[in-house]
Amino acid sequence: MSTSIARYERAARKAQADGRIPALSVALHRADREPWIFTVGESGNPEHPLGPQSRFRIGSVTKTFTAVLVLQARDDGLLDLDQPVSRYLDVPAHGDATIRRLLSHTAGYQREPYGDVWDTLITPDAGRLIAELDRAERVLPNARRYHYSNLGLAVLGQTVAKLRGGTWAEILTERVLAPLGLEHTTVERPAEAVVGYLVDAYSDAARPEPAIDLGGVAPAAQLWSTASDMAKWAAFLVNPDEKVLDPATVEEMRWPLTTTDESLWAAGFGLGLILCPDGKRVVHVGHDGAMPGFLAGVYGRRGGEGNPGGLGCAVLGSSGTAGQTNELVHELLRLAVENDPADIRPWRPAAPAPxxxxxxxxxxxxxxxxxxxxxxxxxxxxxxxxxxxxxxxxxxxxxxxxxxxxxxxxxxxxxxxxxxxxxxxxxxxxxxxxxxxxARVQEAFDGGLASDGAFGEAEG
Structure with a gap:
């Protein structure tokens, strides 16, 4: 085992032990090496022991897929980011929110659909989600500040579905999952699913959490996946495949539109993407995810010395409370460039300037x-x-x-x-x-040469 792989594995084992995570699956994807995949723990699924093909809920990482679908629609001329959502979807209220504001969580929509969905565990279907939008609050004025909203991204997912003439799940599979070969990323709960748990704070007991279906809220948090698929997706977010989305459009998605905290500028939001600065001219691009019994961190790394390009990492865990899951993804991205930096390419002469x-x-x-x-x-x-x-x-x-x-x-x-x-x-x-x-010489704004001086001379 190489030194770098040993360090990755030790970091993962420590996160699993410290976080008391029943099952942890980790993957690194990069352009110049074979993928690294590692699992530790137990799946809780007797028919499918924990392994590289084990599936976890990725929660809000789903939003990055919905954001790509929205930008595909924009590039295809189906919508304008600065037009109100009501131009494309018949909504009973809050239709003045623009697509751009919804993507960046600055439209002021309340966090969840109408009702106590996390108490009842009953979510509206797509039709009811939109029909009850007038029962949801606009908790902040449009463009006032960042306020995270599952409702906002769910509305965008249903908007794309209407524009494309299908369901969100159908369009996602056809336009993103299939072209990128993300064969283990699904809307429905697969047979290989691990069990998600709530781990007791004061003992080593772990209680299985329910595997709920999100219905009309699916575009915000429904997906299941493997760490390998998600590391590949993270790499796409920093080194996109133009058959799915133009690289210039993905660059647009990565541009920060708001900070998540006005006094601590530690993270920002672009168009559906979380942006986490990690040192000088380095940023981690992706999203975190949470569902009952699961946490996920899926990020790609942009910039910095030693970066091989196409560097993505995913950390998926079967505990809903272990923050180590979300911390490990950033640690592994750093370790990848520190312990196994990209090879230095030799300089070679090229054709002269025209x-x-x-x-x-x-x-x-x-x-x-x-x-x-x-x-x-x-x-x-x-x-x-x-x-x-x-x-x-x-x-x-x-x-x-x-x-x-x-x-x-x-x-x-x-x-x-x-x-x-x-x-x-x-x-x-x-x-x-x-x-x-x-100019070829240092000039003042009036065209005079800086070398002429004239300090202390009276003006004309």
Whole structure:
């Protein structure tokens, strides 16, 4: 056993023992290694002992699948994120909430559907969920702040179902689960299901929890899965497969729209995704899940030294109270890059910059600061000279039929234009980026040279 695998296994064993988790299943998925899968404990299912194929409830990790279905619908022109949900679904109340606000939990919907669903364990079917929306509260004004809502995501799931002309479960299987090969992720409780427990706080007794069906709330928390499937899904959230969703759309989903706590910015929400910063320019992207007797943590890692890309982790546990389940997923992602970092690829020479842009390369000045423009990976790039080495450069792409006007496609000033001005010989002598002037020497805003000084001289 390698040192790194031994450390993963020890971390999992410690979490299972410290958290008193009857069954724990863990998986790491990465682009450059075989998947690592580990289980410890007992399934509680005599016909299916605990193993890699054991299924756990993943709870609210289900929301990430519903969010992908919503963004697929947007990309297909079926909806607009900034239109109210009432434009796409006939609702009796709260229809002014936009799709974007519902996805980011900033629409103000109450947490659960109308009624004491976690007391009765009876949830409405899809029709009743929508019909009783006028009995649910809008506990906060639209866009006021983050407020987590299972009801909001359930409404979005039913919206997609209506737009696609099927049930949420059918559309999920057809458009996400099947294309990605997530064969062990199901809406219905499978035969391989482990038993979920409530572990007594003051003894080692464990009571089985009921395996409830969520009905119309299914798009928020219904799914069952294996750790292996979920680690693969976590990797998708940081390194998407374009046959399911355009990478640019997944990047949009990962952009933080709100924090979950106004005074402790330890986590945020994008479009259906939880974002957990983990050090300098590193973020874990995914979701936690909870259902009676189960907890789950499913996250991918973006950024940071040693990251092999496509790095995802899932931790699934059969206790509804062991916080170690949700902590372990982040620990394993860190261990993966610390103890088994990606191989360092050797640098190799590449083709030179096109002649059209060579005179734009080198040092430029704007707003008193020095920038370096360079050509790498087939693109013009720019960065401030004093920027930290791990800060990504701005990257530019020429507009069609306008080679001297380039759009910033990532990094600093994303979306803004860079305009090149040439002299009679065709050399670039001046640039304007986001309308700010760039020159080869350090200039004041009036065009005067900084080297000319004039400190202490009377104004004209």
């Amino acid at each position: 002649a059209l842009y060579r005179s734009a390369l080198g040092r430029w000045w704007s707003e008193g600061s020095e920038f370096v423009f360079a050509w790498h990976d087939g693109r013009l790039q720019a960065r401030v000279t004093e920027a930290p080495a791990d800060r990504p450069p701005a990257v530019f792409r020429p507009l069609p039929d306008q080679p001297d006007v380039l759009r910033t496609i990532s990094g600093r000033e994303t979306g803004e234009l860079l305009r090149l001005t040439r002299d009679e010989s065709g050399a670039v002598v001046r640039m304007h980026w986001a309308t700010y002037r760039f």
